[in-house]
Amino acid sequence: MANLRRYARNMERGGISLDVQEKLITSKVLVMGAGGLGSGVIMNLAAFGVGQIKIIDDDIVEEGNLNSQFIHKYKNIGRAKVMSAKDWIQDFNPDIKVELDKIKLNELNYFNVIQGYDIIVDCFDSYESKYMLNEIALRHKKILIHGGIQASCGQVTTIVPDKTGCLACVLQKPKTFVEEKYATFSPIVNTISALQSQEVLKVLTGMGEPLLNKLLIFDGMNSSFKTMEYSKNMLCEECGENRF
Ligand SMILES: [Zn+2]
Numbered sequence: 343m344a345n346l347r348r349y350a351r352n353m354e355r356g357g358i359s360l361d362v363q364e365k366l367i368t369s370k371v372l373v374m375g376a377g378g379l380g381s382g383v384i385m386n387l388a389a390f391g392v393g394q395i396k397i398i399d400d401d402i403v404e405e406g407n408l409n410s411q412f413i414h415k416y417k418n419i420g421r422a423k424v425m426s427a428k429d430w431i432q433d434f435n436p437d438i439k440v441e442l443d444k445i446k447l448n449e450l451n452y453f454n455v456i457q458g459y460d461i462i463v464d465c466f467d468s469y470e471s472k473y474m475l476n477e478i479a480l481r482h483k484k485i486l487i488h489g490g491i492q493a494s495c496g497q498v499t500t501i502v503p504d505k506t507g508c509l510a511c512v513l514q515k516p517k518t519f520v521e522e523k524y525a526t527f528s529p530i531v532n533t534i535s536a537l538q539s540q541e542v543l544k545v546l547t548g549m550g551e552p553l554l555n556k557l558l559i560f561d562g563m564n565s566s567f568k569t570m571e572y573s574k575n576m577l578c579e580e581c582g583e584n585r586f
Contacts, residue, residue, distance in 0.1 A: 344437040349391045362547050363391060367437075369546050370394040370458060374447065374475055375465035376423040377401070378526055379489050381413035382535025383463050383542070384427055388435045390543060395431065396441040398455055399423045410528040447471065452478050461545060463538055464488045468521055469513075473580075476501070476509035480581050485545060489538040493524040494562040496534035499572075500541045500552040507574040508581040512557050530562045 344367045352358055358366075371392050373380050376399035387395055401423050403414045411423075418426035424442035431440050445451055456462065462484050466472050472490065479486040479501065486501040488509055501508050537558060544550045557570045576582045 344391070344393065348435070352390060358547055358549065362549075366391045366546055367393040370396070370460075371542055371546075372396045372398070372456065372459035372462045373465055374398050374462060374471075375467065376411075376413065376427045377407065377465065377467055378410040378528075378531035379465035379467075379491070379535045379538065380423075380427070380463075381411045382532050383465055383489075383539050384413055384431065385434075386536060386539030387542060388431050388438055390539075391435075392438070392542070392546070394439040394441070396443075396455075396459060397424050397427050398443050398445065398447055399427075400444055400446040410526045410531040412528070412532075447474065447478075449474070456482060456484060459484070461485045461487065461542060463542060464490075464509075465535070465538070469515060470518070470521065472509060477580055479503065480508055487538050487541045487545070489534045491524070491526065491530055491534050494527060494530055495560065496530050496537075496562070497557055497559045498534060498537040498541060498553060499557045500545065500554055502554060503581070506555045507572050508578060510580040511575040511578045512570075512572045527562065530560070533560055533562065 349363050352363055369392050371387055373383050376397050403418045403421055403423055403426050405419055407414060413430045414426045422444045424444050428440045428442055431438050443455060462479055464472055464475055464486055480503050483503045489498050541552055544552045555572055557572060559568050574581060
């Protein structure tokens with residue numbers, strides 16, 4: 343049994359009950375990507391007490407990642423990001439069970455990856471992989487917590503199959519387009535990954551209102567948040583009526 347003392351502050355006034363904390367400890371969350379967003383999400387999940395975390399990433403740690411991917415230490419340059427992230431979790435919270443796969447998710451290997459996980463956090467850094475993940479999550483009715491960043495702006499939404507619109511409904515981008523490489527700033531990455539983690543917390547505990555059919559947009563340079571409402575597009579190629 344996990345050590346409940348470390349979660350005592352979760353259960354003080356305004357927090358969660360012991361039963362809900364125990365539910366968190368038996369929860370499983372799949373984190374797709376162990377880069378910037380993945381770093382923050384993994385650290386937050388490990389802190390508030392998700393009992394099992396699975397991490398998917400095929401990259402190795404490079405020096406240029408260290409401006410925003412703070413789960414990876416300098417000494418881990420050259421190691422697989424999944425191993426580096428696992429090291430951090432085990433140092434921080436040895437009660438957490440960690441599963442990992444150093445693979446690039448694709449249509450052939452995804453099935454085993456998602457087995458047993460009902461909540462997926464999208465921490466990928468390309469829209470090509472985000473769209474693929476959106477399709478997979480819809481197909482298998484997994485809750486998808488999307489986060490994305492573009493330089494000093496970022497966004498978060500929670501997609502529930504058959505209940506909300508999907509990533510394609512909200513972003514309305516073509517499936518394939520030329521992706522530009524944007525700057526990444528650590529405070530923006532931290533903010534968006536924290537908001538994604540908060541969505542996981544809401545979904546798992548039933549507290550508050552997840553961002554369903556709502557895209558929360560953060561502009562770091564203006565310090566502003568705005569919420570854009572969206573809905574399922576019946577003509578959406580991914581979740582609309584004619585998707586098959
Ligand atoms: Zn859709």
